[in-house]
Amino acid sequence: MRAQLRSELLKLRTTRTAFWLLLAAAGTVLLEVFADVFSDNLLKISTENEQRVVFGAGTLGALFAAYTGMILVTNEFRYGTIKPTLLFEPRRRVVIGAKLIAVALVGVIFGVIGVALTFAAGFAVLAVRGVDFVVSDGNMALAAGGTIAGCTLCAMVGLAIGALIRHQVGAIVFLAAWFLTFEQILFNAVPSVGRFLPGQATSALGGVTTPHLLVPAVGGIALVAWTLAFVVLGTARTEGGDIA
Protein backbone atom coordinates (compact mmCIF):
# COMPACT_ATOMS: atom_id res chain seq x y z
CA MET A 1 0.00 0.00 0.00
CA ARG A 2 2.82 2.39 0.86
CA ALA A 3 4.54 1.82 -2.50
CA GLN A 4 1.27 2.42 -4.35
CA LEU A 5 0.61 5.56 -2.32
CA ARG A 6 4.04 6.90 -3.28
CA SER A 7 3.21 6.14 -6.89
CA GLU A 8 -0.17 7.92 -6.71
CA LEU A 9 1.34 11.01 -5.08
CA LEU A 10 3.99 11.06 -7.79
CA LYS A 11 1.24 10.87 -10.43
CA LEU A 12 -0.35 13.98 -8.94
CA ARG A 13 2.96 15.83 -8.84
CA THR A 14 4.20 14.94 -12.31
CA THR A 15 1.41 16.59 -14.30
CA ARG A 16 0.21 20.16 -13.96
CA THR A 17 -3.52 19.45 -13.59
CA ALA A 18 -3.63 19.41 -9.78
CA PHE A 19 -1.63 22.63 -9.63
CA TRP A 20 -4.01 24.44 -11.98
CA LEU A 21 -7.03 23.21 -10.05
CA LEU A 22 -5.47 24.44 -6.82
CA LEU A 23 -4.89 27.82 -8.46
CA ALA A 24 -8.51 27.90 -9.67
CA ALA A 25 -9.72 27.02 -6.18
CA ALA A 26 -7.64 29.82 -4.66
CA GLY A 27 -9.02 32.31 -7.18
CA THR A 28 -12.61 31.26 -6.56
CA VAL A 29 -12.24 31.42 -2.78
CA LEU A 30 -10.73 34.91 -2.93
CA LEU A 31 -13.43 36.09 -5.33
CA GLU A 32 -16.09 34.78 -2.96
CA VAL A 33 -14.58 36.60 0.04
CA PHE A 34 -14.46 39.89 -1.84
CA ALA A 35 -17.95 39.43 -3.24
CA ASP A 36 -19.38 38.58 0.21
CA VAL A 37 -17.82 41.56 1.93
CA PHE A 38 -18.46 44.17 -0.75
CA SER A 39 -21.96 43.14 -1.82
CA ASP A 40 -23.52 43.45 1.63
CA ASN A 41 -24.33 46.78 3.24
CA LEU A 42 -22.26 47.82 6.24
CA LEU A 43 -24.95 46.96 8.76
CA LYS A 44 -25.41 43.41 7.48
CA ILE A 45 -21.71 42.60 7.15
CA SER A 46 -21.22 43.67 10.77
CA THR A 47 -23.20 40.65 12.05
CA GLU A 48 -21.51 37.43 13.11
CA ASN A 49 -23.76 35.32 10.87
CA GLU A 50 -22.78 37.24 7.78
CA GLN A 51 -19.10 37.21 8.69
CA ARG A 52 -19.25 33.44 9.17
CA VAL A 53 -20.35 33.14 5.55
CA VAL A 54 -17.23 35.11 4.59
CA PHE A 55 -14.91 32.92 6.64
CA GLY A 56 -16.53 29.74 5.32
CA ALA A 57 -15.66 30.68 1.72
CA GLY A 58 -12.82 28.15 1.75
CA THR A 59 -15.42 25.39 1.38
CA LEU A 60 -15.78 26.46 -2.26
CA GLY A 61 -12.38 24.87 -2.80
CA ALA A 62 -14.03 21.51 -2.07
CA LEU A 63 -15.43 21.32 -5.62
CA PHE A 64 -11.94 21.77 -7.05
CA ALA A 65 -10.61 19.18 -4.63
CA ALA A 66 -13.33 16.85 -5.91
CA TYR A 67 -12.20 17.52 -9.48
CA THR A 68 -8.60 16.75 -8.54
CA GLY A 69 -9.69 13.44 -7.03
CA MET A 70 -11.82 12.65 -10.05
CA ILE A 71 -8.96 13.42 -12.46
CA LEU A 72 -6.60 11.05 -10.64
CA VAL A 73 -8.73 8.10 -11.69
CA THR A 74 -10.36 9.23 -14.95
CA ASN A 75 -6.99 10.28 -16.41
CA GLU A 76 -5.91 6.66 -16.04
CA PHE A 77 -8.81 5.50 -18.17
CA ARG A 78 -8.55 8.39 -20.61
CA TYR A 79 -4.87 7.80 -21.36
CA GLY A 80 -4.80 4.05 -20.77
CA THR A 81 -2.29 4.31 -17.92
CA ILE A 82 -4.70 2.22 -15.86
CA LYS A 83 -3.18 -0.80 -17.64
CA PRO A 84 0.42 -0.31 -16.47
CA THR A 85 -0.94 0.77 -13.08
CA LEU A 86 -2.81 -2.52 -12.68
CA LEU A 87 0.03 -4.56 -14.18
CA PHE A 88 2.28 -3.18 -11.45
CA GLU A 89 -0.35 -3.53 -8.71
CA PRO A 90 -3.04 -6.00 -9.78
CA ARG A 91 -4.87 -5.81 -6.43
CA ARG A 92 -7.36 -3.18 -7.49
CA ARG A 93 -8.52 -2.51 -3.96
CA VAL A 94 -4.97 -1.48 -3.05
CA VAL A 95 -4.87 0.90 -6.03
CA ILE A 96 -8.17 2.53 -5.09
CA GLY A 97 -7.16 2.66 -1.41
CA ALA A 98 -3.87 4.35 -2.25
CA LYS A 99 -5.65 6.82 -4.51
CA LEU A 100 -8.13 7.63 -1.73
CA ILE A 101 -5.35 8.38 0.73
CA ALA A 102 -3.48 10.42 -1.89
CA VAL A 103 -6.49 12.59 -2.72
CA ALA A 104 -7.38 12.94 0.95
CA LEU A 105 -3.94 14.53 1.38
CA VAL A 106 -4.68 16.71 -1.63
CA GLY A 107 -7.97 17.68 0.01
CA VAL A 108 -6.15 18.69 3.18
CA ILE A 109 -3.82 20.90 1.12
CA PHE A 110 -6.79 22.50 -0.68
CA GLY A 111 -8.46 23.03 2.70
CA VAL A 112 -5.42 24.53 4.42
CA ILE A 113 -4.70 26.88 1.53
CA GLY A 114 -8.40 27.77 1.32
CA VAL A 115 -8.50 28.61 5.03
CA ALA A 116 -5.29 30.63 4.89
CA LEU A 117 -6.52 32.66 1.92
CA THR A 118 -10.02 33.13 3.32
CA PHE A 119 -8.79 34.28 6.69
CA ALA A 120 -6.09 36.57 5.30
CA ALA A 121 -8.41 38.12 2.72
CA GLY A 122 -11.38 38.19 5.14
CA PHE A 123 -9.54 40.15 7.81
CA ALA A 124 -8.00 42.47 5.25
CA VAL A 125 -11.23 43.21 3.42
CA LEU A 126 -13.23 43.74 6.62
CA ALA A 127 -10.55 46.17 7.77
CA VAL A 128 -10.67 47.99 4.45
CA ARG A 129 -14.42 48.45 4.82
CA GLY A 130 -13.91 49.53 8.40
CA VAL A 131 -16.07 46.72 9.83
CA ASP A 132 -15.32 45.19 13.22
CA PHE A 133 -14.51 41.48 13.26
CA VAL A 134 -17.13 39.78 15.46
CA VAL A 135 -16.88 36.00 14.86
CA SER A 136 -16.18 33.97 18.03
CA ASP A 137 -13.01 31.89 18.33
CA GLY A 138 -15.09 28.72 18.35
CA ASN A 139 -16.79 29.60 15.10
CA MET A 140 -13.48 30.55 13.50
CA ALA A 141 -12.06 27.17 14.53
CA LEU A 142 -15.14 25.54 13.05
CA ALA A 143 -14.68 27.43 9.77
CA ALA A 144 -11.07 26.29 9.58
CA GLY A 145 -11.63 22.66 10.62
CA GLY A 146 -14.83 22.33 8.60
CA THR A 147 -13.23 23.72 5.44
CA ILE A 148 -10.30 21.33 5.70
CA ALA A 149 -12.52 18.34 6.49
CA GLY A 150 -14.96 19.31 3.73
CA CYS A 151 -12.23 19.60 1.09
CA THR A 152 -10.76 16.26 2.20
CA LEU A 153 -14.06 14.38 2.03
CA CYS A 154 -15.06 16.01 -1.26
CA ALA A 155 -11.73 15.01 -2.85
CA MET A 156 -12.56 11.41 -1.91
CA VAL A 157 -16.12 11.78 -3.26
CA GLY A 158 -14.66 13.08 -6.53
CA LEU A 159 -12.30 10.15 -6.78
CA ALA A 160 -15.09 7.67 -6.10
CA ILE A 161 -17.33 9.29 -8.73
CA GLY A 162 -14.44 9.09 -11.17
CA ALA A 163 -14.01 5.39 -10.41
CA LEU A 164 -17.73 4.90 -10.89
CA ILE A 165 -18.07 6.77 -14.19
CA ARG A 166 -14.50 6.27 -15.57
CA HIS A 167 -15.24 8.40 -18.63
CA GLN A 168 -13.53 11.71 -17.95
CA VAL A 169 -15.84 14.07 -19.77
CA GLY A 170 -18.83 12.23 -18.35
CA ALA A 171 -17.48 12.58 -14.83
CA ILE A 172 -16.66 16.28 -15.28
CA VAL A 173 -20.16 16.96 -16.53
CA PHE A 174 -21.70 14.85 -13.77
CA LEU A 175 -19.82 16.69 -11.01
CA ALA A 176 -20.71 20.09 -12.43
CA ALA A 177 -24.33 19.15 -13.04
CA TRP A 178 -24.65 17.69 -9.56
CA PHE A 179 -22.93 20.36 -7.47
CA LEU A 180 -23.70 23.47 -9.48
CA THR A 181 -27.14 22.72 -10.87
CA PHE A 182 -28.99 19.80 -9.31
CA GLU A 183 -28.06 20.67 -5.73
CA GLN A 184 -28.93 24.34 -6.14
CA ILE A 185 -32.28 23.57 -7.71
CA LEU A 186 -33.24 20.99 -5.10
CA PHE A 187 -31.92 23.11 -2.23
CA ASN A 188 -33.94 26.09 -3.39
CA ALA A 189 -37.07 24.09 -4.11
CA VAL A 190 -37.05 21.69 -1.16
CA PRO A 191 -34.43 22.91 1.32
CA SER A 192 -35.36 20.29 3.92
CA VAL A 193 -34.10 17.60 1.53
CA GLY A 194 -31.56 19.60 -0.46
CA ARG A 195 -29.57 20.52 2.63
CA PHE A 196 -28.50 16.90 3.02
CA LEU A 197 -26.78 16.85 -0.37
CA PRO A 198 -22.95 16.72 -0.28
CA GLY A 199 -22.30 20.27 -1.49
CA GLN A 200 -24.72 21.84 1.01
CA ALA A 201 -23.42 19.55 3.74
CA THR A 202 -19.89 20.79 2.99
CA SER A 203 -21.01 24.40 3.36
CA ALA A 204 -22.73 23.54 6.63
CA LEU A 205 -19.59 21.77 7.87
CA GLY A 206 -17.57 24.93 7.18
CA GLY A 207 -19.92 26.92 9.38
CA VAL A 208 -21.62 28.77 6.54
CA THR A 209 -24.88 30.16 7.92
CA THR A 210 -27.01 30.44 4.80
CA PRO A 211 -30.67 29.86 5.83
CA HIS A 212 -31.86 26.20 5.83
CA LEU A 213 -28.34 24.70 5.96
CA LEU A 214 -27.77 21.91 8.46
CA VAL A 215 -25.91 22.58 11.68
CA PRO A 216 -22.18 21.86 11.23
CA ALA A 217 -22.13 18.53 13.06
CA VAL A 218 -25.04 17.07 11.09
CA GLY A 219 -23.58 18.48 7.88
CA GLY A 220 -20.36 16.66 8.69
CA ILE A 221 -22.19 13.40 9.31
CA ALA A 222 -24.12 13.76 6.03
CA LEU A 223 -20.92 14.40 4.10
CA VAL A 224 -19.18 11.40 5.69
CA ALA A 225 -22.18 9.25 4.74
CA TRP A 226 -22.05 10.48 1.12
CA THR A 227 -18.31 9.83 1.01
CA LEU A 228 -18.72 6.29 2.30
CA ALA A 229 -21.54 5.56 -0.14
CA PHE A 230 -19.60 6.79 -3.16
CA VAL A 231 -16.39 5.07 -2.05
CA VAL A 232 -18.18 1.74 -1.63
CA LEU A 233 -19.77 2.05 -5.09
CA GLY A 234 -16.58 3.23 -6.75
CA THR A 235 -14.53 0.45 -5.18
CA ALA A 236 -17.07 -2.20 -6.13
CA ARG A 237 -17.07 -0.98 -9.72
CA THR A 238 -13.28 -1.13 -9.88
CA GLU A 239 -12.91 -4.46 -8.11
CA GLY A 240 -14.37 -6.60 -10.88
CA GLY A 241 -14.66 -6.41 -14.60
CA ASP A 242 -12.37 -5.96 -17.55
CA ILE A 243 -10.06 -3.08 -18.29
CA ALA A 244 -10.35 -2.13 -21.93
Added chain:
Amino acid sequence: MSVVLEAAGLTKRFGDVTAVSELSFAVQEGTVTGFLGPNGAGKTTTLRMLLGLAEPTGGEALVFGRRYRELEHPACEVGAVLEASDLHPGRSGRDHLRVLAAAAGVAPSRVDEVLRLVELDAVADRHAGGYSLGMRQRLTLATALLGDPKLLVLDEPANGLDPEGVRWLRDFLRAFGAQGGTVFVSSHLLAEVAQTVDRVVIINRGRLVVQSMLSDLTARVAGTVRVGTTRPEVLEQALREAGVTESEREDGTVRVHGVAAERVGEVALEAGVALRELITESSSLEDVFLELTGGRGG
Protein backbone atom coordinates in the same frame (compact mmCIF):
# COMPACT_ATOMS: atom_id res chain seq x y z
CA MET B 1 12.07 -26.74 -18.18
CA SER B 2 9.07 -25.38 -16.39
CA VAL B 3 5.96 -23.77 -17.78
CA VAL B 4 5.84 -20.02 -17.17
CA LEU B 5 2.67 -19.11 -19.06
CA GLU B 6 -0.31 -21.35 -19.41
CA ALA B 7 -3.79 -21.15 -20.86
CA ALA B 8 -6.04 -24.05 -19.90
CA GLY B 9 -9.40 -24.24 -21.63
CA LEU B 10 -9.38 -20.46 -21.70
CA THR B 11 -12.64 -18.95 -22.92
CA LYS B 12 -13.82 -15.37 -23.18
CA ARG B 13 -17.23 -14.28 -24.32
CA PHE B 14 -18.42 -10.71 -24.85
CA GLY B 15 -22.18 -11.07 -25.01
CA ASP B 16 -22.88 -13.35 -27.96
CA VAL B 17 -19.39 -13.05 -29.35
CA THR B 18 -16.88 -15.69 -28.34
CA ALA B 19 -13.48 -14.03 -28.62
CA VAL B 20 -11.46 -16.91 -27.20
CA SER B 21 -12.70 -20.47 -27.12
CA GLU B 22 -11.29 -23.40 -25.11
CA LEU B 23 -7.77 -22.19 -25.75
CA SER B 24 -4.96 -24.26 -24.25
CA PHE B 25 -1.23 -23.77 -24.68
CA ALA B 26 1.89 -23.55 -22.59
CA VAL B 27 5.02 -21.45 -22.85
CA GLN B 28 8.20 -23.06 -21.57
CA GLU B 29 10.82 -21.22 -19.58
CA GLY B 30 13.71 -19.89 -21.65
CA THR B 31 11.93 -19.99 -25.00
CA VAL B 32 11.05 -17.18 -27.37
CA THR B 33 7.52 -17.95 -28.47
CA GLY B 34 5.53 -16.17 -31.13
CA PHE B 35 1.79 -15.81 -30.51
CA LEU B 36 0.37 -15.57 -33.97
CA GLY B 37 -2.96 -15.08 -35.60
CA PRO B 38 -4.70 -12.66 -37.94
CA ASN B 39 -6.15 -9.44 -36.60
CA GLY B 40 -9.18 -10.21 -34.46
CA ALA B 41 -8.06 -13.76 -33.69
CA GLY B 42 -8.23 -13.14 -29.95
CA LYS B 43 -4.54 -12.57 -29.22
CA THR B 44 -4.95 -9.34 -27.26
CA THR B 45 -7.91 -10.73 -25.33
CA THR B 46 -5.85 -13.78 -24.39
CA LEU B 47 -2.94 -11.63 -23.26
CA ARG B 48 -5.27 -9.42 -21.21
CA MET B 49 -6.60 -12.50 -19.43
CA LEU B 50 -3.08 -13.77 -18.78
CA LEU B 51 -2.17 -10.35 -17.34
CA GLY B 52 -5.21 -10.06 -15.08
CA LEU B 53 -6.78 -7.17 -16.99
CA ALA B 54 -9.74 -9.26 -18.15
CA GLU B 55 -11.63 -12.02 -16.39
CA PRO B 56 -11.90 -15.32 -18.28
CA THR B 57 -15.46 -16.54 -18.86
CA GLY B 58 -14.10 -20.05 -18.46
CA GLY B 59 -10.82 -21.86 -18.01
CA GLU B 60 -7.65 -20.55 -16.47
CA ALA B 61 -4.89 -18.14 -17.41
CA LEU B 62 -1.79 -18.75 -15.33
CA VAL B 63 1.55 -17.01 -14.98
CA PHE B 64 4.19 -19.00 -13.11
CA GLY B 65 1.38 -21.34 -12.08
CA ARG B 66 -0.73 -18.62 -10.51
CA ARG B 67 -3.32 -16.10 -11.55
CA TYR B 68 -1.66 -12.77 -12.33
CA ARG B 69 -3.49 -11.06 -9.49
CA GLU B 70 -1.96 -13.52 -7.04
CA LEU B 71 1.61 -12.75 -8.00
CA GLU B 72 3.60 -11.31 -5.12
CA HIS B 73 5.71 -8.82 -7.11
CA PRO B 74 4.21 -8.92 -10.61
CA ALA B 75 6.46 -6.24 -12.10
CA CYS B 76 9.54 -8.19 -11.02
CA GLU B 77 8.24 -11.43 -12.53
CA VAL B 78 6.49 -10.36 -15.74
CA GLY B 79 7.22 -7.41 -17.99
CA ALA B 80 4.25 -6.59 -20.19
CA VAL B 81 4.26 -4.41 -23.28
CA LEU B 82 0.72 -3.62 -24.36
CA GLU B 83 -0.33 -0.58 -26.35
CA ALA B 84 2.30 2.09 -26.87
CA SER B 85 -0.38 4.72 -26.37
CA ASP B 86 -0.82 4.02 -22.65
CA LEU B 87 0.96 7.20 -21.56
CA HIS B 88 -0.10 10.51 -20.07
CA PRO B 89 0.90 13.04 -22.75
CA GLY B 90 1.69 15.69 -20.15
CA ARG B 91 4.07 13.52 -18.17
CA SER B 92 7.71 13.10 -19.15
CA GLY B 93 9.05 9.69 -20.08
CA ARG B 94 11.23 9.70 -16.99
CA ASP B 95 8.30 10.58 -14.71
CA HIS B 96 6.17 7.87 -16.30
CA LEU B 97 8.83 5.38 -15.26
CA ARG B 98 9.30 6.97 -11.82
CA VAL B 99 5.59 6.60 -11.11
CA LEU B 100 5.67 2.89 -11.91
CA ALA B 101 9.03 2.29 -10.25
CA ALA B 102 7.53 3.66 -7.06
CA ALA B 103 4.56 1.29 -7.34
CA ALA B 104 6.88 -1.68 -7.86
CA GLY B 105 9.17 -0.62 -5.04
CA VAL B 106 12.05 -0.56 -7.50
CA ALA B 107 15.06 1.68 -6.81
CA PRO B 108 14.81 5.04 -8.64
CA SER B 109 18.25 4.41 -10.16
CA ARG B 110 16.65 1.61 -12.17
CA VAL B 111 14.73 4.27 -14.13
CA ASP B 112 17.96 5.66 -15.57
CA GLU B 113 19.18 2.14 -16.31
CA VAL B 114 16.15 1.17 -18.38
CA LEU B 115 16.13 4.55 -20.14
CA ARG B 116 19.70 3.87 -21.26
CA LEU B 117 18.79 0.32 -22.17
CA VAL B 118 16.07 1.43 -24.61
CA GLU B 119 18.16 4.42 -25.72
CA LEU B 120 15.68 7.04 -24.58
CA ASP B 121 17.86 8.87 -22.05
CA ALA B 122 18.31 11.88 -24.34
CA VAL B 123 14.57 12.62 -24.51
CA ALA B 124 13.53 11.31 -21.10
CA ASP B 125 12.61 14.73 -19.73
CA ARG B 126 10.36 15.69 -22.61
CA HIS B 127 6.60 15.22 -22.42
CA ALA B 128 5.58 11.80 -23.69
CA GLY B 129 2.88 13.47 -25.81
CA GLY B 130 5.61 14.67 -28.15
CA TYR B 131 7.19 11.24 -28.61
CA SER B 132 7.16 9.43 -31.92
CA LEU B 133 5.47 6.06 -32.05
CA GLY B 134 8.86 4.35 -31.95
CA MET B 135 9.84 6.30 -28.84
CA ARG B 136 6.56 5.44 -27.14
CA GLN B 137 7.04 1.80 -28.00
CA ARG B 138 10.51 1.87 -26.44
CA LEU B 139 9.22 3.68 -23.36
CA THR B 140 6.60 0.98 -22.95
CA LEU B 141 9.36 -1.61 -23.22
CA ALA B 142 11.37 0.31 -20.61
CA THR B 143 8.31 0.12 -18.35
CA ALA B 144 8.23 -3.64 -18.74
CA LEU B 145 11.92 -3.90 -17.87
CA LEU B 146 11.73 -1.82 -14.67
CA GLY B 147 11.34 -4.80 -12.39
CA ASP B 148 14.04 -6.78 -14.21
CA PRO B 149 11.61 -9.63 -15.00
CA LYS B 150 12.54 -13.00 -16.46
CA LEU B 151 9.43 -13.11 -18.64
CA LEU B 152 8.39 -10.57 -21.25
CA VAL B 153 4.90 -10.54 -22.73
CA LEU B 154 4.54 -8.26 -25.74
CA ASP B 155 1.44 -7.45 -27.76
CA GLU B 156 2.27 -6.52 -31.35
CA PRO B 157 5.37 -4.57 -30.28
CA ALA B 158 6.50 -3.96 -33.85
CA ASN B 159 3.26 -2.21 -34.85
CA GLY B 160 4.05 1.14 -36.37
CA LEU B 161 7.80 0.81 -35.96
CA ASP B 162 10.06 1.83 -38.82
CA PRO B 163 12.42 -0.85 -40.21
CA GLU B 164 15.23 0.36 -37.99
CA GLY B 165 12.99 0.11 -34.95
CA VAL B 166 11.85 -3.36 -35.93
CA ARG B 167 15.46 -4.50 -36.19
CA TRP B 168 16.35 -2.89 -32.88
CA LEU B 169 13.45 -4.68 -31.21
CA ARG B 170 14.37 -8.00 -32.82
CA ASP B 171 17.95 -7.71 -31.62
CA PHE B 172 16.75 -6.75 -28.18
CA LEU B 173 14.38 -9.70 -27.83
CA ARG B 174 17.02 -12.08 -29.16
CA ALA B 175 19.51 -10.80 -26.60
CA PHE B 176 16.91 -11.11 -23.86
CA GLY B 177 16.23 -14.70 -24.90
CA ALA B 178 19.94 -15.47 -25.15
CA GLN B 179 20.37 -14.42 -21.53
CA GLY B 180 17.86 -17.05 -20.49
CA GLY B 181 14.77 -14.85 -20.49
CA THR B 182 11.41 -16.06 -21.72
CA VAL B 183 9.59 -14.05 -24.37
CA PHE B 184 5.98 -14.38 -25.49
CA VAL B 185 5.36 -12.00 -28.36
CA SER B 186 2.20 -11.61 -30.39
CA SER B 187 2.04 -10.61 -34.02
CA HIS B 188 -0.25 -10.92 -37.00
CA LEU B 189 2.75 -11.27 -39.28
CA LEU B 190 4.84 -14.41 -39.16
CA ALA B 191 7.63 -12.72 -41.11
CA GLU B 192 7.90 -10.08 -38.39
CA VAL B 193 8.80 -12.58 -35.69
CA ALA B 194 10.19 -15.44 -37.77
CA GLN B 195 13.75 -14.31 -37.15
CA THR B 196 13.21 -13.96 -33.42
CA VAL B 197 11.08 -16.84 -32.19
CA ASP B 198 11.88 -20.48 -31.87
CA ARG B 199 8.37 -21.66 -31.06
CA VAL B 200 4.93 -20.57 -32.21
CA VAL B 201 1.39 -20.70 -30.87
CA ILE B 202 -1.06 -19.94 -33.66
CA ILE B 203 -4.69 -19.12 -33.06
CA ASN B 204 -7.54 -18.25 -35.34
CA ARG B 205 -11.06 -17.17 -34.40
CA GLY B 206 -10.18 -17.68 -30.75
CA ARG B 207 -9.12 -21.29 -31.21
CA LEU B 208 -5.74 -22.94 -31.17
CA VAL B 209 -4.58 -23.88 -34.66
CA VAL B 210 -1.18 -25.23 -33.83
CA GLN B 211 1.52 -25.11 -31.20
CA SER B 212 4.92 -26.16 -32.48
CA MET B 213 8.54 -25.39 -33.15
CA LEU B 214 8.95 -22.68 -35.76
CA SER B 215 11.20 -24.98 -37.78
CA ASP B 216 8.39 -27.56 -38.08
CA LEU B 217 6.07 -24.88 -39.28
CA THR B 218 8.33 -23.27 -41.85
CA ALA B 219 9.15 -26.69 -43.28
CA ARG B 220 5.49 -27.02 -44.16
CA VAL B 221 5.27 -23.85 -46.16
CA ALA B 222 8.81 -22.94 -47.15
CA GLY B 223 10.29 -23.65 -50.52
CA THR B 224 7.39 -22.67 -52.70
CA VAL B 225 8.94 -21.17 -55.81
CA ARG B 226 6.78 -19.43 -58.35
CA VAL B 227 8.09 -19.65 -61.91
CA GLY B 228 6.65 -17.67 -64.77
CA THR B 229 7.36 -19.06 -68.25
CA THR B 230 5.82 -19.37 -71.69
CA ARG B 231 6.53 -23.13 -71.74
CA PRO B 232 5.28 -24.45 -68.40
CA GLU B 233 4.78 -28.05 -69.65
CA VAL B 234 8.42 -28.31 -70.72
CA LEU B 235 9.58 -26.92 -67.41
CA GLU B 236 7.42 -29.33 -65.42
CA GLN B 237 8.70 -32.24 -67.45
CA ALA B 238 12.30 -31.15 -66.85
CA LEU B 239 11.63 -30.75 -63.14
CA ARG B 240 10.19 -34.26 -62.91
CA GLU B 241 13.27 -35.61 -64.63
CA ALA B 242 15.41 -33.74 -62.09
CA GLY B 243 13.51 -35.48 -59.28
CA VAL B 244 11.26 -32.60 -58.30
CA THR B 245 7.79 -34.03 -58.22
CA GLU B 246 5.80 -31.52 -56.19
CA SER B 247 4.59 -28.83 -58.50
CA GLU B 248 1.42 -27.53 -59.98
CA ARG B 249 0.67 -25.58 -63.12
CA GLU B 250 -1.67 -22.72 -63.68
CA ASP B 251 -1.65 -20.89 -67.02
CA GLY B 252 1.88 -19.58 -67.48
CA THR B 253 2.92 -20.17 -63.89
CA VAL B 254 4.41 -23.21 -62.20
CA ARG B 255 4.53 -23.52 -58.41
CA VAL B 256 7.34 -25.75 -57.22
CA HIS B 257 7.51 -27.08 -53.68
CA GLY B 258 10.39 -28.35 -51.60
CA VAL B 259 13.24 -26.99 -53.64
CA ALA B 260 15.31 -23.82 -53.72
CA ALA B 261 14.85 -21.18 -56.41
CA GLU B 262 18.47 -21.65 -57.59
CA ARG B 263 17.80 -25.30 -58.41
CA VAL B 264 14.67 -24.45 -60.36
CA GLY B 265 16.70 -21.88 -62.33
CA GLU B 266 19.36 -24.46 -63.12
CA VAL B 267 16.80 -26.97 -64.33
CA ALA B 268 15.19 -24.34 -66.52
CA LEU B 269 18.55 -23.39 -68.00
CA GLU B 270 19.41 -27.00 -68.82
CA ALA B 271 16.00 -27.46 -70.42
CA GLY B 272 16.38 -24.27 -72.40
CA VAL B 273 13.21 -22.76 -70.98
CA ALA B 274 13.11 -18.95 -70.85
CA LEU B 275 11.77 -17.60 -67.56
CA ARG B 276 9.64 -14.52 -67.03
CA GLU B 277 9.92 -14.62 -63.25
CA LEU B 278 11.44 -16.75 -60.55
CA ILE B 279 10.21 -15.91 -57.06
CA THR B 280 10.51 -17.57 -53.68
CA GLU B 281 7.10 -16.96 -52.13
CA SER B 282 7.32 -15.59 -48.64
CA SER B 283 5.67 -17.79 -46.10
CA SER B 284 3.01 -15.35 -45.02
CA LEU B 285 0.94 -16.26 -42.04
CA GLU B 286 -2.09 -16.33 -44.26
CA ASP B 287 -0.49 -19.16 -46.26
CA VAL B 288 0.24 -21.02 -43.06
CA PHE B 289 -3.33 -20.69 -41.96
CA LEU B 290 -4.78 -21.87 -45.20
CA GLU B 291 -2.26 -24.68 -45.21
CA LEU B 292 -3.06 -25.69 -41.65
CA THR B 293 -6.80 -25.37 -41.94
CA GLY B 294 -6.95 -27.39 -45.13
CA GLY B 295 -7.38 -24.54 -47.64
CA ARG B 296 -5.13 -23.93 -50.60
CA GLY B 297 -2.17 -21.60 -50.34
CA GLY B 298 -2.14 -18.53 -52.50
